[in-house]
Amino acid sequence: MSASSAKLPPHDLPWLPRPAGHLRDQLSALPGDPMQALASLQSLAQAGWGEAELRSIGRKVRGILKSAPANFGSEARAQGLVPIRLLILSASTASHIADALIGTAIRFRFLLEVVVAEYEEPEPWLDRNGAALKDNPPDLVLVASDSRMLKLASPLDDDAAAEQMIDAAIARISRIAEVAGRATARPVILQTLADDPDATRFNMDMGLPGTPRFLISDFNRRLARRARHDSRLVLDVNALANLVGLSAWSAGRYWYAAKYPFATAMVPLYADNIMRIIAAQMGRSRRVLVLDLDNTMWGGIVGDDGIEGLVLGSGSPLGEAHAALQRMALSLKQRGIILCVSSKNDETIALDAFRNHPEMILKEDDIVAFRVNWEDKAANIKAIADAIDLGLDSFVFLDDNPAERKRVRDALPSVAVPELPEDPSDWLMVIQAAGYFEQATFSREDQLRPGFYKANALRAAQMERIGNHDDYLRSLGMRLSIAPFDGPGRKRIAQLISKSNQFNLTTRRYSEAEITALQSDPDAITVQARLEDIFGDNGMISTVICRRDGQRCDVDSWIMSCRVLGRRVEEAILGHLVAQVRLLGVTEIIGRYIPTARNELVRDHYNRLGFAQIAAENGETVWRLAVDSYCEKDLPMTVDVRRVAEPA
Amino acid sequence: MDHASENLASSDAILARVQDIFRAELDDDALVVGLDTRQQDLKSWDSLAHIRLVSGIESEFDIQFSLTEIEQITTVKQFVDAIQAHC
Numbered sequence: 005m006s007a008s009s010a011k012l013p014p015h016d017l018p019w020l021p022r023p024a025g026h027l028r029d030q031l032s033a034l035p036g037d038p039m040q041a042l043a044s045l046q047s048l049a050q051a052g053w054g055e056a057e058l059r060s061i062g063r064k065v066r067g068i069l070k071s072a073p074a075n076f077g078s079e080a081r082a083q084g085l086v087p088i089r090l091l092i093l094s095a096s097t098a099s100h101i102a103d104a105l106i107g108t109a110i111r112f113r114f115l116l117e118v119v120v121a122e123y124e125e126p127e128p129w130l131d132r133n134g135a136a137l138k139d140n141p142p143d144l145v146l147v148a149s150d151s152r153m154l155k156l157a158s159p160l161d162d163d164a165a166a167e168q169m170i171d172a173a174i175a176r177i178s179r180i181a182e183v184a185g186r187a188t189a190r191p192v193i194l195q196t197l198a199d200d201p202d203a204t205r206f207n208m209d210m211g212l213p214g215t216p217r218f219l220i221s222d223f224n225r226r227l228a229r230r231a232r233h234d235s236r237l238v239l240d241v242n243a244l245a246n247l248v249g250l251s252a253w254s255a256g257r258y259w260y261a262a263k264y265p266f267a268t269a270m271v272p273l274y275a276d277n278i279m280r281i282i283a284a285q286m287g288r289s290r291r292v293l294v295l296d297l298d299n300t301m302w303g304g305i306v307g308d309d310g311i312e313g314l315v316l317g318s319g320s321p322l323g324e325a326h327a328a329l330q331r332m333a334l335s336l337k338q339r340g341i342i343l344c345v346s347s348k349n350d351e352t353i354a355l356d357a358f359r360n361h362p363e364m365i366l367k368e369d370d371i372v373a374f375r376v377n378w379e380d381k382a383a384n385i386k387a388i389a390d391a392i393d394l395g396l397d398s399f400v401f402l403d404d405n406p407a408e409r410k411r412v413r414d415a416l417p418s419v420a421v422p423e424l425p426e427d428p429s430d431w432l433m434v435i436q437a438a439g440y441f442e443q444a445t446f447s448r449e450d451q452l453r454p455g456f457y458k459a460n461a462l463r464a465a466q467m468e469r470i471g472n473h474d475d476y477l478r479s480l481g482m483r484l485s486i487a488p489f490d491g492p493g494r495k496r497i498a499q500l501i502s503k504s505n506q507f508n509l510t511t512r513r514y515s516e517a518e519i520t521a522l523q524s525d526p527d528a529i530t531v532q533a534r535l536e537d538i539f540g541d542n543g544m545i546s547t548v549i550c551r552r553d554g555q556r557c558d559v560d561s562w563i564m565s566c567r568v569l570g571r572r573v574e575e576a577i578l579g580h581l582v583a584q585v586r587l588l589g590v591t592e593i594i595g596r597y598i599p600t601a602r603n604e605l606v607r608d609h610y611n612r613l614g615f616a617q618i619a620a621e622n623g624e625t626v627w628r629l630a631v632d633s634y635c636e637k638d639l640p641m642t643v644d645v646r647r648v649a650e651p652a
Numbered sequence: 653m654d655h656a657s658e659n660l661a662s663s664d665a666i667l668a669r670v671q672d673i674f675r676a677e678l679d680d681d682a683l684v685v686g687l688d689t690r691q692q693d694l695k696s697w698d699s700l701a702h703i704r705l706v707s708g709i710e711s712e713f714d715i716q717f718s719l720t721e722i723e724q725i726t727t728v729k730q731f732v733d734a735i736q737a738h739c
Contacts, residue, residue, distance in 0.1 A: 028672060056708045060676050100704060261722050262703040269711075 011425055012052075015248045015273040019422035019438035020052035021413070027057045031064055038068045038076065042085060042110070047417065049111040055104055055271040062106030069115060078622075080115055084601045087115040088282065091142040093126040093184065095153035097263040101271055108275035112283050113397075123263070125153070126180045134187045141188035144282060146239070147180055150265040151197045156219040166213035170223050174230055181236055189515055191285055191444075193237040193278070196224040198245035198266065201254050235498075235516045237281050237444055241266075244273055247437060277439065284444040287503030290420060291441070291453070292394055293336060294385055296403040297347035297354055297376070301366070302326050303428075306357050307350055317363025325428040330365035332432050337370055340450035341441050342392065342457050344373040346384040346401070351376040372457045381408055382415035391464070392457050393566050395506075395602075400440045404428070444502075447495050449543045456567055459539040466539075474640065477571060480537040482641035484576050489523050489530040489547075496544045497532055500563050505602040507564040509595065509609060514549075514561075527552045529584060533577060535568055535641075542568055546577060550585075550593075557585045559595040562609070569605075576643050578613050582634045594618075595627040663687070666732050673708040674728075677701060687729040705731070713739060 012018035030048055034041045042065065049061055069076070077087045090105070092098045102118040109116035119142060121129045126147060130137075154173050158165040181192045197220050199205075209217035224242050231238045245253035248270060255267035266274070283289055298305040303315025303322045315323045337343050343366065347354060354376045358368045373391055375384035381403070389396050397418040403409050404424060413421045422438050424431050443450065463480065470476040489497055498516045505511065514522075522528045531548040534541070545565040551558045559581075564574060585593065595610040597603075610627035611617070614634070619626040667687065675683045678696040691697045697705070706722050709715075709731060715738035717725075725731055 028676075054711055056673075056676070056711045059704075063676070063679055097700070100700065257719055257722070258703070260719060261706075262700065264703070268707045 011430060013248060013252070014433070014437045015252065015270050016054075017052040017272055017276060017438075018425070018434050020050065021423055023051040023053055023057070027053065027060055031060060034064070038072050039079060039083060041068055042080065042115070043083070046085065046110050046113065049107060050417075053107070053272070055268050058107035058272055058275065059103040060107070061110065062103030062108075065106050065110055065115065066103065069117070077115075082599075082601050085110070085113050085115050086286070087117070088144070088286075089117045089119065089142040090278075090282070091119045091137075091145045091184075091188070092121065092148050093129065093145065093180070094120070094122045094148040094150075094265075095125055096122065096148075096150055096259075096265045098122040098148055100262070100264060100268070101275060104271045105275045105278060108272065108279050109282075111276075112279045112288070114279065114282065116279075126184070130180070130183045130187060134183070137184075137187040141190055144191050144193060144237075144285070145181075145184040145188055146193045146278065147177065147184065147195065148265070149177060149180075149195055149197075150241075151200055151216075151220065152259075152265070154197065154223070156197075156216070156223060158214045158219065160214040161212060163213045166219060166222070169219065170226060173223055174226050177227060178230060178234065181234065185236075185515075185517075189518065191237055191515065193239050193281060194227060194231050195239045196227055196242040198241050198253055199250055201250045202256055235445075237285060239277055239281060241274075244270070244277060248273065280439045280442040281444060284442040285502060287505055288397070289440070289442050289444075290400050291340070291398040292342045292344060292388075292392070292400065293333060293441075294344045294346050294388060294399060294401045295333065296381075296401075296405070296408070297345060297349055297357075299404045300326075300402055301330065301345075301347075302357070302361075302364075306353055311357050311361050314357065314361060316361060317365075322428065323363070325431070327363060327365055328432060329428065332435065333366055334370065336441060337454050338451065339441065339443070340453040342372045342394075342454050343370055344375070344388050344392075345371050346375045346381050346388065348378055348381070349376045369458070370454075372454060372461060380411075380415075382412050385412065385416060385419060392460065393569065402435070445495060445499055447499055449496055449499070452541075452543055455540060456542055459542075460567060462539050463537075473570075477640035480539070480571075480640070482535060482537045482571065483644065484573060484641050485534045485536075485644045485646065486577070486580050487532055487646040489519060489532055491523075493532045493544060494519055497547050500544065500547050500565070501561065504563045504565070505600070506566050506605050507569070508600075508603050509562040509606055510560065510598045511600050511603060512561050522549060529557065529581070531577060531580065533573065535571070535573060546573060548577060548581065550581065552585070552588060552590060555589060555591045557581075557588075557590045557593045559593065562595070562606075566605075572639055572641070574609070574613065575637050576639050576641060578634075579637060579639070580643065580645060582629075582631055586631055591631050593629045593631060595629070597625045597627070599623040663732050663736065666735050667728070669712060670709065670728060670731055670735070673705060673712055677704040677708050685728050687727075687732060689728040691726040709735065715739065 034044050045061055045065055099120045099122055102120055105118055106116045156169055156173060158169040177194060181194060185192045199220055200216055203216040205217055209215035210221060212218055228238050253266050253270055258264035258267060295301050303326050304313055306314060317323050317327045333343055358364055373388045375388055385401060396416055399419045401412050401419050401421045409421045412419060420440050422435055425434060467476045470479055494516060498519055501514050522530055529550040529552060532544055533546040534544050545568045547563050549561040551560050595615055597607060615627035615629045617625055618628045671685050674685050675681055678701055706717055713735050717734060721734050725734060
């Protein structure tokens with residue numbers, strides 16, 4: 005079967021390449037070395053396996069981890085595989101999805117351990133296990149509630165009773181989330197409810213209080229709003245059920261036989277969605293969409309057919325499909341996704357189409373980087389990644405040509421390359437269902453992000469023009485605004501702390517609640533910094549958390565957005581820290597570097613800032629700066645400091 | 653379906669595939685089952701494992717068992733017979 009000939013339903017994960025060969029044979033041929041075996045499994049898991057196969061992959065991963073040596077976790081981390089633990093609270097059966105989740109997790113480069121509490125209301129379970137959870141908290145908690153657990157029911161046509169029912173159900177879920185969140189200090193994922201295809205449903209029911217349709221849709225909207233308010237994560241099970249069709253999602257037979265909340269064939273899609281939420285929460289969602297031009301962005305080959313010959317927009321069904329793809333790209337841009345172009349074409353001709361084709365929805369200005377030439381696409385994608393300073397693992401590449409897709413997949417395995425059906429009118433569903441760009445939170449910075457990267461491209465041009473780096477920095481007219489953590493900044497602070505992986509000295513993650521607590525902690529010194537220049541506002545680009553202990557100040561966490569690398573922001577922040585701790589009688593600042601697979605960039609951070617190394621163990625280094633020995637620097641920016649926090 | 657119908661006559665071939673599924677679902681690579689293996693003979697063949705076996709066999713043979721079959725199957729032979737009846 006050719007990879008793209010069959011049109012697959014969403015629960016078969018059609019964006020993934022179809023598996024080649026039998027899983028059993030491939031599992032029995034795994035290398036003996038545990039690290040190599042995991043690497044093979046990670047690459048095997050990139051295919052669209054069914055539920056049973058995912059469980060087999062998961063079991064294999066579990067087996068390897070069980071017999072692995074004690075320090076295996078850090079070795080795996082160094083290879084880019086991150087160990088995480090997930091607690092699932094379910095009143096139905098949940099253990100059957102554990103192995104499939106583990107098999108899915110390794111596709112996302114997570115080594116997942118699953119703890120399941122099932123067949124029991126979550127409240128008594130949390131009561132009994134609260135203390136154990138505090139001692140050994142999971143990294144995330146999934147409250148896998150379903151309509152059978154919540155038993156939404158109220159008299160027909162009684163608005164007040166329906167409202168009361170939903171109030172009670174929302175209060176109950178919030179309480180469970182609160183208790184679980186408090187016991188673990190970790191993010192909690194809540195689920196919306198799928199509609200019940202077995203329930204009596206008339207067409208008017210959405211407007212009739214007390215009907216299952218009414219109660220479930222009201223509950224879902226309120227749950228999602230409440231979750232956003234309380235900074236919880238949401239797994240929209242209702243949307244998944246709608247995507248595949250309610251009758252396919254729900255399967256009475258499995259519920260009657262085994263208390264499974266949905267059909268087993270849906271497990272791959274469910275598991276993929278859980279993992280993409282977790283990936284987004286951990287800062288691993290994708291941020292860049294690279295588009296091919298000919299027969300992807302538009303129908304036809306611009307070099308052969310000319311601008312007039314392109315199939316795009318109204319007047320042709322195929323043209324409409326390509327226009328719809330452009331509209332999708334534009335809507336992703338509005339959610340903060342960076343759009344780029346990689347195409348084998350003559351650059352002048354391709355740009356001409358952008359500038360002069362009347363039906364083009366994407367404009368030249370929407371594209372952050374163009375790589376239009378006759379070179380290999382993988383090399384071009386790599387060049388884009390270098391130019392905009394984002395890792396290849398945040399890239400998605402869209403191309404109609406199966407051969408190009410395979411080449412990029414082989415050359416750059418960390419780039420996501422969705423399989424596309426033959427017919428462009430089927431593409432959007434597949435790309436959207438893949439959920440590559442899932443985000444756990446929404447902040448104003450997200451919407452501004454493409455603008456930041458575009459401005460960076462302008463800065464790069466300025467640098468090229470000026471030639472000298474110092475002169476270039478001075479030409480930018482930078483203004484750094486520094487303030488302690490406060491209410492208005494909290495969402496973005498939390499986002500930086502949970503997502504930054506590269507310029508992150510210790511990779512310590514803190515929840516919003518912990519960040520709030522720091523605001524009133526007398527021994528905590530916190531910094532949030534924004535940077536503006538002549539090309540625009542870069543937004544909040546750095547956070548630092550220090551803890552003062554008498555005459556000593558420990559830098560617990562130092563994070564900066566890679567957007568502003570090489571702008572001497574870290575030097576300005578150190579200058580600010582020194583000035584601040586001097587007032588408190590602090591004599592030394594202690595910094596620490598904890599290596600991960602992704603923060604090599606800052607190995608020499610403290611060295612560059614003039615700290616002296618005082619200890620080293622397992623790659624971890626500790627550094628000291630005597631406050632007295634610090635000399636003021638002449639920096640190419642003005643620094644504004646706001647000392648008093650604004651009210652939230 | 654083609655794949656399954658080729659093997660229609662051969663309960664040995666079906667048994668071999670069923671054994672692979674038992675090994676995977678009961679997490680025992682060395683497990684050997686025969687037509688005479690009963691649920692009560694295998695400790696790991698509990699009620700949850702039974703559903704996993706059902707689901708694994710359904711996807712391997714692209715069939716769907718009835719609720720009655722799911723409930724009444726307690727031996728490997730009954731699985732093989734039911735597979736043959738569905739293919």
